Amino acid sequence: MIFDFAICAHVQSAPSATQDVAMSVEARERRQPWVLLAPALGAVTLLLLVPLLFIVVYSFWLRSAVGPDTAGFHLDNWQRALTDPFYRYILLNTLKIAAITTFFCALLGYPAAYFITRSSGNKLILLLLLMLPFWISYIIRTMSWINILGSSGALNTALMSMGVISSPIQMLYNEATVILGLVHFLLPFMVLNIYVSLDGIDTNLEDAATSLGATRWQAFTQVTLPLSLPGLAAGGLLCFVLGAGTYITPLILGGPRDAMFANLVFEAIITQLNWPMGSALSLLLLIVLGALVALYNRYLGMSQLTKGLG
Amino acid sequence: MGAVTLNNIVKRFGTFTAVEQTSMQIPEGSFTTLLGPSGCGKTTTLRMIAGLLDPSEGEIIINGKRVNDVPIHKRNLGLVFQNYALFPHKTVADNVGFGLRYRNVPRADIARRVQDALELVQLPQVANRYPKALSGGQQQRIALARAIVIEPDVLLLDEPLSALDANLREDMRVELKNIQSRIGVTTVFVTHDQSEALAMSDQIVVMSDGKVEQVGAPEEVYNTPASEFVARFLGASNILGGRCLSRGPDGAVLEVPVFGKVIVPSAKAPHLAGEGAAKLVIRAEKLLLRDAPPESGAFSAPATVETVDYQGQSVRYFVRAGDTQLQAINMIDERPFAVGAQVHLTLRPQDCAALPG
Ligand SMILES: Nc1ncnc2c1ncn2[C@@H]1O[C@H](COP(=O)(O)OP(=O)(O)OP(=O)(O)O)[C@@H](O)[C@H]1O
Numbered sequence: 001m002i003f004d005f006a007i008c009a010h011v012q013s014a015p016s017a018t019q020d021v022a023m024s025v026e027a028r029e030r031r032q033p034w035v036l037l038a039p040a041l042g043a044v045t046l047l048l049l050v051p052l053l054f055i056v057v058y059s060f061w062l063r064s065a066v067g068p069d070t071a072g073f074h075l076d077n078w079q080r081a082l083t084d085p086f087y088r089y090i091l092l093n094t095l096k097i098a099a100i101t102t103f104f105c106a107l108l109g110y111p112a113a114y115f116i117t118r119s120s121g122n123k124l125i126l127l128l129l130l131m132l133p134f135w136i137s138y139i140i141r142t143m144s145w146i147n148i149l150g151s152s153g154a155l156n157t158a159l160m161s162m163g164v165i166s167s168p169i170q171m172l173y174n175e176a177t178v179i180l181g182l183v184h185f186l187l188p189f190m191v192l193n194i195y196v197s198l199d200g201i202d203t204n205l206e207d208a209a210t211s212l213g214a215t216r217w218q219a220f221t222q223v224t225l226p227l228s229l230p231g232l233a234a235g236g237l238l239c240f241v242l243g244a245g246t247y248i249t250p251l252i253l254g255g256p257r258d259a260m261f262a263n264l265v266f267e268a269i270i271t272q273l274n275w276p277m278g279s280a281l282s283l284l285l286l287i288v289l290g291a292l293v294a295l296y297n298r299y300l301g302m303s304q305l306t307k308g309l310g
Numbered sequence: 311m312g313a314v315t316l317n318n319i320v321k322r323f324g325t326f327t328a329v330e331q332t333s334m335q336i337p338e339g340s341f342t343t344l345l346g347p348s349g350c351g352k353t354t355t356l357r358m359i360a361g362l363l364d365p366s367e368g369e370i371i372i373n374g375k376r377v378n379d380v381p382i383h384k385r386n387l388g389l390v391f392q393n394y395a396l397f398p399h400k401t402v403a404d405n406v407g408f409g410l411r412y413r414n415v416p417r418a419d420i421a422r423r424v425q426d427a428l429e430l431v432q433l434p435q436v437a438n439r440y441p442k443a444l445s446g447g448q449q450q451r452i453a454l455a456r457a458i459v460i461e462p463d464v465l466l467l468d469e470p471l472s473a474l475d476a477n478l479r480e481d482m483r484v485e486l487k488n489i490q491s492r493i494g495v496t497t498v499f500v501t502h503d504q505s506e507a508l509a510m511s512d513q514i515v516v517m518s519d520g521k522v523e524q525v526g527a528p529e530e531v532y533n534t535p536a537s538e539f540v541a542r543f544l545g546a547s548n549i550l551g552g553r554c555l556s557r558g559p560d561g562a563v564l565e566v567p568v569f570g571k572v573i574v575p576s577a578k579a580p581h582l583a584g585e586g587a588a589k590l591v592i593r594a595e596k597l598l599l600r601d602a603p604p605e606s607g608a609f610s611a612p613a614t615v616e617t618v619d620y621q622g623q624s625v626r627y628f629v630r631a632g633d634t635q636l637q638a639i640n641m642i643d644e645r646p647f648a649v650g651a652q653v654h655l656t657l658r659p660q661d662c663a664a665l666p667g
């Protein structure tokens with residue numbers, strides 16, 4: 001505002017011959033960022049906001065047994081989504097699975113990130129190796145567990161040929177394999193985020209701590225760990241949100257009782273063709289996860305997250 | 311309080327030798343400076359004394375005890391880094407008190423000793439602030455307070471002043487020296503700034519390319535350099551290559567360009583064995599420009615002024631005598647010589663030093 005005012009004042013005092021030029025340069029400069037942003041904004045509006053709006057509207061419609069859905073403002077779907085004990089159970093179970101997954105990602109990811117940070121020279125190769133799985137489709141990566149854990153998979157075959165077991169053990173299609181698949185999928189996100197924050201910590205800090213009498217471990221817990229918490233939190237948030245929103249992993253690696261919330265949405269829309277209910281359910285998940293992101297943003301700030309992604 | 315001895319220390323990184331066969335004695339309570347150009351191995355040497363790097367060969371002795379196998383957290387050393395390395399998530403008081411927590415000091419004593427240390431560095435009022443709320447100079451003082459509050463046997467400082475701006479650097483250097491002499495802690499100070507080294511040290515260790523070039527008091531290193539490297543690294547020098555004709559009890563007779571025969575007093579030629587190739591070192595500020603040839607007792611040569619670099623109270627001249635260009639830094643009262651002026655270079659015998667060629 002102040003800047004605008006200064007420009008205006010300047011323009012008014014300028015001779016009228018240059019006035020037009022000054023105005024148009026100023027106007028062009030002000031327009032430029034919007035011109036550049038327009039395609040992206042257009043795409044976001046068209047592909048994200050408009051469909052989202054449709055979903056919001058849909059969630060208040062009613063499905064009728066025959067014929068088209070009933071348009072209007074009905075709270076029935078929302079009431080059911082919020083009160084049905086089955087939905088609530090699945091929602092809590094989804095959050096639980098996401099939380100356990102996040103915990104294991106942190107447990108496995110931290111040492112890996114620490115190792116990459118402190119390794120001399122070949123950091124880039126290690127980071128590249130970390131990104132390598134992204135070049136393979138997530139679905140194929142998930143399915144690969146069937147070849148490893150399935151009844152004629154690598155593990156069972158190996159155990160049987162060693163004589164440890166006589167018939168294959170049922171290892172697949174339970175909550176543990178869902179978590180395994182999710183950890184497999186999400187670990188790189190965690191490692192990357194922790195790496196970014198560890199890499200920003202001056203190694204002299206740990207040296208200073210040990211010179212003052214702390215052991216290596218004490219120096220780590222007193223200095224490095226607290227300073228890397230923002231990265232751990234950012235990685236945790238990403239893993240949790242992505243984990244809680246997944247439907248492919250439980251579909252491929254879970255049993256019938258391991259459905260996650262996104263599977264409910266899938267079920268409602270694709271199987272039951274109940275678009276209004278599916279809309280309400282997907283919005284509910286969006287709200288829960290959105291609230292979590294908002295909480296994170298309130299206490300830790302979004303900038304850490306973009307650091308980890310960039 | 312401890313003396314430090316390095317015996318034939320070698321440090322290799324892969325095939326690269328960063329420090330070669332280095333030995334030195336750092337007397338108890340002394341302020342010893344490791345001085346040398348960038349990359350000569352000063353930090354590597356300091357980090358080996360600290361225990362942050364293991365020497366590839368040789369032994370490190372602190373307080374008469376071999377410490378090669380003593381881990382850093384048991385060596386009781388104070389370490390100050392160029393970038394301060396304060397813990398950003400801890401307050402100043404927690405930073406300074408950090409080392410005391412690992413020394414079984416009662417809580418009440420910690421607070422008192424932290425406050426004493428903060429008073430020693432003249433920052434008693436910042437205890438509850440975080441490091442990023444302090445200026446660079448203040449952060450440096452806190453880093454110093456954190457290192458000395460644990461009463462270390464040896465204080466190790468790696469270019470602690472180089473991140474400060476010029477004025478502050480000079481103030482801090484006086485203050486650092488004061489604090490050091492007040493508590494009397496053995497101090498090893500790393501710098502590549504010769505004026506810092508000359509101003510602060512009891513003993514200077516000049517290093518180049520991983521080797522020790524000379525060890526001595528500041529005057530000794532400055533006035534009687536042991537090698538051409540030392541002569542060139544400390545201050546501005548002219549080095550004339552020539553021959554030593556004879557070496558007797560009253561001095562060495564050198565034959566050099568520009569001045570012809572020059573007699574260097576024995577004390578100024580300690581490293582010169584006898585006849586053979588030799589070099590004459592003339593400090594730029596000892597080479598005087600005069601209108602007239604001097605009376606007896608000084609060496610003299612005619613020369614022409616080529617460049618005049620006026621700096622207020624002093625002038626830096628480049629003069630030419632025959633094929634040789636020489637540098638002279640003279641104090642002046644009035645006007646400097648003009649470019650092209652014919653002058654007489656004047657040099658007192660006690661102001662030159664001789665090196666083997
Ligand atoms: N970890 C390391 N791996 C390989 N080479 C190293 C390592 N640390 C130091 N060096 C090399 O050893 C040499 C000496 O390094 P050092 O840091 O001791 O120099 P320095 O005298 O402190 O220089 P500066 O004044 O620039 O700090 C340099 O050539 C440096 O590249």
Ligand SMILES: [Mg+2]
Pocket residue numbers: 352353354468
């Ligand atoms: Mg260094």
